[in-house]
Amino acid sequence: xxxxxxxxxxxxxxxxxxxxxxxxxxxxxxxxxxxxxxxxxxxxxxxxxxxxxxxxxxxxxxxxxxxxxxxxxxxxxxxxxxxxxxxxxxxxxxxxxxxxxxxxxxxxxxxxxxxxxxxxxxxxxxxxxx
Amino acid sequence: xxxxxxxxxxxxxxxxxxxxxxxxxxxxxxxxxxxxxxxxxxxxxxxxxxxxxxxxxxxxxxxxxxxxxxxxxxxx
Numbered sequence: 001x002x003x004x005x006x007x008x009x010x011x012x013x014x015x016x017x018x019x020x021x022x023x024x025x026x027x028x029x030x031x032x033x034x035x036x037x038x039x040x041x042x043x044x045x046x047x048x049x050x051x052x053x054x055x056x057x058x059x060x061x062x063x064x065x066x067x068x069x070x071x072x073x074x075x076x077x078x079x080x081x082x083x084x085x086x087x088x089x090x091x092x093x094x095x096x097x098x099x100x101x102x103x104x105x106x107x108x109x110x111x112x113x114x115x116x117x118x119x120x121x122x123x124x125x126x127x128x129x130x
Numbered sequence: 131x132x133x134x135x136x137x138x139x140x141x142x143x144x145x146x147x148x149x150x151x152x153x154x155x156x157x158x159x160x161x162x163x164x165x166x167x168x169x170x171x172x173x174x175x176x177x178x179x180x181x182x183x184x185x186x187x188x189x190x191x192x193x194x195x196x197x198x199x200x201x202x203x204x205x206x
Contacts, residue, residue, distance in 0.1 A: 007144045027145050030148070030149070030152045031183050054174065071149065079149050079153070083152050
């Protein structure tokens with residue numbers, strides 16, 4: 001199967017959505033697809049060093065998932081970069097709103113990106129939003 | 131001589147076993163095999179799909195008492 005490009009926009013701060021986004025990013029990246037992730041809105045704070053990683057759940061499934069040995073979404077995003085060379089970009093607008101500096105973020109994130117550049121990079125690819 | 135290493139990923143859920151397999155795949159030599167033990171049924175179909183996509187070789191998939199034994203050979 002030919003490899004393709006996957007663009008993932010993550011703006012939610014709930015466990016189920018962060019988990020699914022991380023699964024798509026990691027499995028896509030390790031399967032030879034080019035993966036780019038854009039983190040903004042409620043998703044970005046989880047990638048600030050020292051921020052709590054336990055996201056609130058949306059529903060019953062999330063509650064059940066919390067009690068199981070499911071890989072943590074942050075670990076999966078990290079593996080997407082480490083094993084699959086995914087690029088995870090923090091949104092520059094969200095960085096400004098949070099008053100965050102590049103050094104405040106997890107080291108496996110790429111440099112911040114504006115929406116215009118992300119849209120241009122995502123052109124023609126599979127686009128997923130969470 | 132080709133070696134076989136066992137990865138015990140029992141008790142973890144998708145995509146944990148697949149990620150364990152891939153992380154270990156980077157550490158072994160071409161021709162060596164990895165056997166993943168998984169209690170997550172999806173792994174038994176996800177691993178062959180991944181192997182076919184990236185060009186390694188499936189050796190076998192068997193299930194014993196709720197544990198899948200998935201053996202993969204590094205081909206490149």
